Amino acid sequence: MSHLSPAEFVDAAEGALVPARAAHLESCASCRQQATRVSGALTDARRVDVPEPSPLFWTHFSARVREQVERERIAPAWRAQSWRERVTVRRLVPVASVLALVCAVIVSGLMTRERTAGVPPEAASIAAAVSADSTAAPDESEAWDVLTSAAAETPIEDAHAAGMGVPAGAIDRAVQRMSPEELDALGRLLQTEMRRSGD
Amino acid sequence: MLTRTWTWTAKEPGCKVAVTNETDAELVQACLAGRREAFDALVERHQRHVYQLCYRFAGNHEDANDLAQDVFIRAFRGLRTFKGQASLGTWLYRIGVNVCLNRVATKSRVEALDPLMAASDERTASQEESAAEALLRGERAAQVRAAIAKLPKKQRATLVLRVYHDLPHDQIAGILGSSVGAVKANFFHALNNLKKLLT
Numbered sequence: 001m002s003h004l005s006p007a008e009f010v011d012a013a014e015g016a017l018v019p020a021r022a023a024h025l026e027s028c029a030s031c032r033q034q035a036t037r038v039s040g041a042l043t044d045a046r047r048v049d050v051p052e053p054s055p056l057f058w059t060h061f062s063a064r065v066r067e068q069v070e071r072e073r074i075a076p077a078w079r080a081q082s083w084r085e086r087v088t089v090r091r092l093v094p095v096a097s098v099l100a101l102v103c104a105v106i107v108s109g110l111m112t113r114e115r116t117a118g119v120p121p122e123a124a125s126i127a128a129a130v131s132a133d134s135t136a137a138p139d140e141s142e143a144w145d146v147l148t149s150a151a152a153e154t155p156i157e158d159a160h161a162a163g164m165g166v167p168a169g170a171i172d173r174a175v176q177r178m179s180p181e182e183l184d185a186l187g188r189l190l191q192t193e194m195r196r197s198g199d
Numbered sequence: 200m201l202t203r204t205w206t207w208t209a210k211e212p213g214c215k216v217a218v219t220n221e222t223d224a225e226l227v228q229a230c231l232a233g234r235r236e237a238f239d240a241l242v243e244r245h246q247r248h249v250y251q252l253c254y255r256f257a258g259n260h261e262d263a264n265d266l267a268q269d270v271f272i273r274a275f276r277g278l279r280t281f282k283g284q285a286s287l288g289t290w291l292y293r294i295g296v297n298v299c300l301n302r303v304a305t306k307s308r309v310e311a312l313d314p315l316m317a318a319s320d321e322r323t324a325s326q327e328e329s330a331a332e333a334l335l336r337g338e339r340a341a342q343v344r345a346a347i348a349k350l351p352k353k354q355r356a357t358l359v360l361r362v363y364h365d366l367p368h369d370q371i372a373g374i375l376g377s378s379v380g381a382v383k384a385n386f387f388h389a390l391n392n393l394k395k396l397l398t
Contacts (some may be wrong), residue, residue: 006383006384006387006388007380007383007384007387009387010383010386010387010390012248013390037390037391037394038387038391038394039392040394041389041390041391041393041397042362044339044343044345044393044394044397045358045362045390045393046362047336047339047340047343047345048343048344049340049346050250050251050255050363051254051260053250053260053264057264058246058247061242061246061250061264061267061268062239062242062243062246065239065242065268065271065272065275066235066239066242067267068236068272069235069238069272069275070367073368153293199259
């Protein structure tokens with residue numbers, strides 16, 4: 001007959017082993033040793049009590065929970081919500097963030113190409129520098145503020161659920177395709193953001 | 200609509216029982232109907248078990264208190280999602296296990312693992328017991344507690360729910376989202392590892 005399984009050792013320690021397996025346990029030294037081990041650990045574990053808090057603790061515990069509920073002004077999940085409330089606030093933020101990001105990248109790319117197409121190289125570099133300067137102060141851009149605040153308030157789970165995750169290698173490919181002016185502008189943006197997050 | 204008055208009588212610390220014999224399901228319905236005092240009743244009814252569960256994970260009173268409050272706040276927020284398939288107690292245990300496993304993993308377990316600190320917290324010695332016996336028992340309890348704190352998450356949760364809350368295996372399976380077989384196997388490994396850690 002086979003040795004006892006882990007579940008059967010648990011049953012044995014709890015006095016719920018079926019008679020046929022109990023007979024094996026009686027006759028098998030190896031299983032008996034293991035069963036003794038498990039029972040001993042169970043006995044040790046059962047001896048540990050939770051210290052009783054002061055009676056005052058119980059008196060005040062529910063009051064503290066009530067206060068916390070009030071203080072946090074929890075909007076209960078069970079409050080009836082219209083479809084407008086459900087759709088407009090939380091769920092649209094990640095979608096709007098993605099759309100805004102995509103639009104910003106496309107418009108920026110098109111504008112840079114239009115400015116530089118058919119223009120002498122010197123003029124193109126000046127135009128690009130102007131373009132870079134205009135993006136050098138993202139704090140002053142309302143659109144950027146809206147975008148960053150929406151993204152900052154979006155939980156990472158929602159962002160992933162909304163498809164905001166970046167595929168592997170996509171960033172590298174995007175950076176490789178950038179012009180020197182675009183890279184310069186990106187560098188400024190990153191530095192500004194790093195300074196801000198360091199505050 | 201429920202029109203009963205809410206009066207309470209303290210049978211024992213932490214276990215105030217409503218004079219009205221409202222079931223948990225009725226109290227939940229009252230909460231959903233906007234009666235905040237019904238939630239107070241639920242807190243008072245379940246606070247001891249929730250606190251004890253949290254203490255088993257946290258190993259000290261302060262963290263157990265914070266965790267237990269967190270459990271009830273989350274329960275309040277998610278009350279609408281309680282479908283009543285399991286008992287409210289089981290549902291609270293599920294929230295409690297999740298809160299504890301998430302939070303305790305990120306916090307220092309110094310107090311839980313420090314035998315001297317934990318031993319000083321033992322207040323269960325009987326008056327007949329000598330100081331030396333009480334100290335020895337307290338130290339042993341602290342060792343067991345420290346060993347339990349070192350168990351892998353699922354093993355620890357299984358052991359706590361089974362040994363200290365006396366939940367049946369199928370209920371533990373429901374709380375942990377696993378099968379009864381897996382719960383028994385986890386319990387076996389928890390006891391086995393506990394023995395190893397204590398020898």
